[in-house]
Amino acid sequence: MTLAIDVEGLSKSFGTFKAVDNISLQIEQGHITGFLGPNGSGKTTSLRMLCGLLTPDTGHGQVLGLEFPREAEAIKRQTGYMTQRFSLYEDLTIEENLTFIARVYRLAHVQDSVDQTLERLGLTKRRKQLAGQLSGGWKQRLALAAAVMHDPKLLLLDEPTAGVDPQARRDFWDRIHGLADEGMTVLVSTHYMDEAERCHEIAYIFNGHLIARGTADQVIAESRLVTFEAEGPRADRLARELAARPGVEMAAPFGEALHVSGTDRAALEAAIQSYRREPYRWTEVQPTLEDVFINLMRVHAPAEVKAA
Numbered sequence: 001m002t003l004a005i006d007v008e009g010l011s012k013s014f015g016t017f018k019a020v021d022n023i024s025l026q027i028e029q030g031h032i033t034g035f036l037g038p039n040g041s042g043k044t045t046s047l048r049m050l051c052g053l054l055t056p057d058t059g060h061g062q063v064l065g066l067e068f069p070r071e072a073e074a075i076k077r078q079t080g081y082m083t084q085r086f087s088l089y090e091d092l093t094i095e096e097n098l099t100f101i102a103r104v105y106r107l108a109h110v111q112d113s114v115d116q117t118l119e120r121l122g123l124t125k126r127r128k129q130l131a132g133q134l135s136g137g138w139k140q141r142l143a144l145a146a147a148v149m150h151d152p153k154l155l156l157l158d159e160p161t162a163g164v165d166p167q168a169r170r171d172f173w174d175r176i177h178g179l180a181d182e183g184m185t186v187l188v189s190t191h192y193m194d195e196a197e198r199c200h201e202i203a204y205i206f207n208g209h210l211i212a213r214g215t216a217d218q219v220i221a222e223s224r225l226v227t228f229e230a231e232g233p234r235a236d237r238l239a240r241e242l243a244a245r246p247g248v249e250m251a252a253p254f255g256e257a258l259h260v261s262g263t264d265r266a267a268l269e270a271a272i273q274s275y276r277r278e279p280y281r282w283t284e285v286q287p288t289l290e291d292v293f294i295n296l297m298r299v300h301a302p303a304e305v306k307a308a
């Protein structure tokens, strides 16, 4: 197994605020790792440190076989980074934007690189279109083209599909898998659960701490969360009542059904016992990743937030 990222003790503070606190990450080459966590949990800061845009306060290891952070410049050259906001020139065409990027990277054969990138990302037919006139999905595709045109070994994507329609998101993910199949290592932050499930592995960060790691199935299993689903006419309306019962850590409506979860099986079963009657049907279901993440946030919330 070759590790593309093997970093220990990564931390970064802004003033007195610790945005990333002692994170260690090992990521296998050619793997897609989903970086998840609520807003402000430290995902962007971590990505920016890994690609050398931000200097960590602490942390060491290897990225792409180079010493981190000492060889940050060399790491940067082999890394593609797609920022959260579209940052290309809206008044230039797709082709002009890519030509500009090719020159910034000082690629040897600019026109060849542009042509190949247009072809690789399915942008050839639109090459003369102004970036500012593209829909969200095509803009993301252009941003991805710009991030991979220098053939990086590591690709860091910061919420690449935010606000993009489902078809374009699916296309985007097919391309990401294609790049990983070619050996590229991908670390991608996202808030979408379906995207988390498309990653080989997940890293969940909360308040600057890495609190869950593994495949989606491993993260679900390690949460030790037990979930029951209630179906029946407007079972979702029981949410508030059940949430107040001991043993119920979460009660969340799913359409007209209801998911009730907790980590103490006996207490949870006792809590739902009196509702196990007509017209409701109860079945134990596998918790979703969303159930697990919401529970992780609850468990790891600072004491003052829990008390509120």
Ligand SMILES: Nc1ncnc2c1ncn2[C@@H]1O[C@H](COP(=O)(O)OP(=O)(O)OP(=O)(O)O)[C@@H](O)[C@H]1O
Pocket (backbone or CB within 6 Å): 014, 019, 037, 038, 039, 040, 041, 042, 043, 044, 045, 046
């Ligand atoms: N340059 C900076 N100066 C001061 N504080 C910062 C700076 N950059 C980030 N922060 C703070 O650090 C915390 C982590 O931010 P970061 O952008 O890494 O979170 P995130 O997980 O990527 O969030 P989101 O999902 O909203 O993009 C936030 O509270 C943010 O306000």
